[in-house]
Amino acid sequence: MYEKDGEKYFVVDGHVHYWDASPENWVEGQEEYAKGWLESFYAYHQLGPEEYYWPWEKYQKYSEETMMKDLFEDGYVDKAIFLPTYLKAWYKEGFNTIQQDAVLAEKYPDRFILNGRFDPRDGEEGLREFERDHERYGFKGVKLYTAEWHNGSKGWSLKDAEAKRYLEKCEELGVTNIHVHKGPTIWPLNKDAFDPKDVDDAATSFPNLNFIVEHVGLPRIEDFCFIATQEPNVYAGLSVVLGALMHSRPRFFAKVMGELLFWVGEDKMLWASDYAIWHPKWQVEMFVEWVYPEGHEYDDFPRLSTEGKKKILGLNAARLYDIEVLEELRLPAVATESEPTLS
């Protein structure tokens, strides 16, 4: 919970990792990829404020104590959602698996929400594993990582027939929150690898599932906004948007927020720190203070009220995940869905 100027904010961090990217965990022969992956993360890390930089060694692997302190003691987070990222092609035990996350989620059940994952390229066997994982951990959401390399394949699409089978299984099991990382699906190499349009298809075919597009499809935000206005069940995951832009590129941050507020609306935007890429503390503090910069170029964007910030920082995620929120932290009136308009 974060309190500022007499207002109390319930904080749900929609995307956290507990990763092990230390050299001991690198797959032999794949060291350059394993190292290159984390180095890319580390460059993003340094788009945040300097006082929050970690040394490279700590960034490779951090302790439970560090994570608990950063999120819940210093970072104002009430609940954090684990989104696993496997990358087993490069990391022996995986980068951030359900099993790794479960160690903390089971130790601190009131703090963490554990999400699952699947990869449709695992076929029938993968589907059974997904069911077993669900039975064991009972998750309400999954993280899908379409860019992941797997047995010579360099990514997959939500439009694939195999993916549909898995999404049907999600519906059946009540796994309603589908977090899709729209990063570079790399294959086929000569296509626009970042295109998020497959989410459009899936969202239409599965109206009972919520699709949270992580990083709002950056760098294809126009495609994302177009999809999100068409599909009532597509949400904006703000990880990276705050982390990479709010501190280092405040004017672009304001424009991205302005467009998202206009096209997607404050009821369908969910904040996430993407820990340990960035620390939640500065993001929460800075966002609560945030206003548009000086200048007329922001005049026709919707304004964001304290109420809107409360929704984005936690209440929207609480709704999707049925998280109980103390009376004093809820909004006074019942929130209504706002429809984006084209005026």
Next chain:
Amino acid sequence: MTSRAEVLSALSGVRDPELDEPITDLAFVSGLEINGEAVSVRLRLPTYFCAPNFAYLMVADAKAVVLAVPGVRRARVVLDDHYASGEINTGVNEEEGFDGAFPGETESPDLEELRTIFRRKSFVARQEKLCRALLAEGYSPEKLAKMRLAEVPPSGAFEKYLERRAELGLDVSAGVPLLVDPDGKMIPKEAVVEHLRFARITRLSIEGNAEICRGLLATRYGIPDPEEVTL
């Protein structure tokens, strides 16, 4: 002998197709050596996993423009610190083409389709930038809908727009409408505001992406991070 300035000027004609800016402005050119008739260029990108297709296009385009500089007989362009450096450098410098560099990993015969997608986006973004400036000068959306190219006051933004418009193969003669979509179809006057509103996100996407890339390149190589510019 060929001068560094000549080669750099040629390289400034190479754009990152996705970011729509010259690779020289983006600080992607990290090295240049001239030995008589042979020129060697080094390129670098913001991350190890930048999309290999765009990377390939930049390396191939850089080689082509350097070879076109008078007095240059041999050119070698090398991309550093990228997961596919080996394939890309060999593909470009041995003239295998993109499909040859990544056998079995591509779908259509070349990268032209990808290039076209981004030329279209760039067209939309440049048109929005121009129209925004015109609206600020007092032109109404209705006026923009009726405007012919001959009536547009000269400006840098207008030149950039025309350059991209011509590259897409669209009419750039004096009497044709200013406002068309990437297929060359006129925008009706009642649709202008909405058209520009969508176009604005396309521009934000390109420019915002370029800003993130600048920031990442700066942290990756410890070079100064330029101030953000929004217009």
